[in-house]
Amino acid sequence: MCHNNNSNRGQRDRNRDPRYYRDSRDERHSSSGRSSSQAFNPREADHPRKHVRQGARSEHRESKCTYICSRRGIMLICAVLTNSLVLICVVAAQMVTSGMSSRGGITSFDINSDFNLQGTDLTQMRELDVQYSQMRAPGIYGGVTFSLTMGIISLLFLVSSNKPPHRMPQKLLIGALVFQAVGAVAYVVAIGLYLHLIIRVNSTDVCTLRARLYARNGLTWMNCDVNGADAAVALFGTITAILYTAGAVLVFQTIRQVRTYLQERERQETERRLEQEASCQP
Numbered sequence: 001m002c003h004n005n006n007s008n009r010g011q012r013d014r015n016r017d018p019r020y021y022r023d024s025r026d027e028r029h030s031s032s033g034r035s036s037s038q039a040f041n042p043r044e045a046d047h048p049r050k051h052v053r054q055g056a057r058s059e060h061r062e063s064k065c066t067y068i069c070s071r072r073g074i075m076l077i078c079a080v081l082t083n084s085l086v087l088i089c090v091v092a093a094q095m096v097t098s099g100m101s102s103r104g105g106i107t108s109f110d111i112n113s114d115f116n117l118q119g120t121d122l123t124q125m126r127e128l129d130v131q132y133s134q135m136r137a138p139g140i141y142g143g144v145t146f147s148l149t150m151g152i153i154s155l156l157f158l159v160s161s162n163k164p165p166h167r168m169p170q171k172l173l174i175g176a177l178v179f180q181a182v183g184a185v186a187y188v189v190a191i192g193l194y195l196h197l198i199i200r201v202n203s204t205d206v207c208t209l210r211a212r213l214y215a216r217n218g219l220t221w222m223n224c225d226v227n228g229a230d231a232a233v234a235l236f237g238t239i240t241a242i243l244y245t246a247g248a249v250l251v252f253q254t255i256r257q258v259r260t261y262l263q264e265r266e267r268q269e270t271e272r273r274l275e276q277e278a279s280c281q282p
Contacts, residue, residue: 068162072176072254075247076158079183082240083151086233090143093229094136099129099210099222128210135201139194143233146190150183150240165258173258177251184244191237198230 157176165173201207202224214222 068158070161072247072250073158073161075180075243075250076154076161079154079180079240079243079247080151080158082236082243083147083154085236086147086240087144087151089229089232089236090140090147093227093233094133094140096227096229097136097222098133099125125210125213128206128213131206132201132210135204135206136198139197139201142190143194146186150187153179154183165254166261170255170258173251173255177248177255180244180248180251184241184248187237187241187244191234191241194237195226195230195234198226202226 157172157179160172161168161176207224211223214220
């Protein structure tokens with residue numbers, strides 16, 4: 001009985017003692033401080049420390065490089081390079097076949113420095129060079145425009161892929177898929193048209209007369225066959241078509257993975273929301 005009175009007195013003393021309330025408040029504050037320190041603090045996120053900010057910046061740069069250098073990005077990088085090679089080879093083919101006349105091609109020099117041509121032979125050579133260059137003009141203009149356009153668009157898609165796939169707009173991924181699929185088909189068609197034009201031009205009488213005139217003066221390589229630069233255009237164009245095909249397949253797989261990921265995340269959020277609503281109900 002005495003023990004119960006002493007315990008009741010101690011309980012009343014604790015109720016009247018302000019230090020008990022102060023200790024309780026301190027414990028509550030310390031526990032709430034520990035819980036708040038574990039929670040996300042927006043002020044700390046908005047104003048991080050200097051070394052944390054530098055680390056995040058370097059990690060951000062590394063992540064951009066990682067996404068650009070993914071398999072999809074590597075296909076686009078190679079496509080940009082092969083488009084550049086196609087452009088160079090188209091221009092080189094025109095420079096090689098433009099002739100030696102002073103006004104017959106893009107890069108030429110005075111034919112009198114190498115040959116002692118005068119009169120009708122020199123005039124005929126210049127006329128044939130001009131006609132041959134004009135017949136090949138659609139090939140160089142179309143090849144330069146096509147390869148330059150495809151290279152620039154490929155570069156734009158490469159630069160825009162500096163984010164994780166699930167954070168990129170779906171329209172951008174679909175656009176990359178359509179572009180690379182259409183680009184592969186367009187390159188195959190363009191190669192066929194380019195070679196068809198070159199073969200048709202080389203089978204004309206202008207090319208035959210021109211080749212004979214150059215062979216008479218020792219330039220036997222200036223013939224009516226498909227030269228190495230034109231073959232290089234076809235080779236690099238075929239490689240570019242293969243790269244676009246592989247890139248389209250990779251982008252298609254990425255779109256499927258992103259859709260699966262988004263659906264799974266939406267399902268998990270729905271389940272979590274339902275659990276929270278169920279726990280809030282009495």
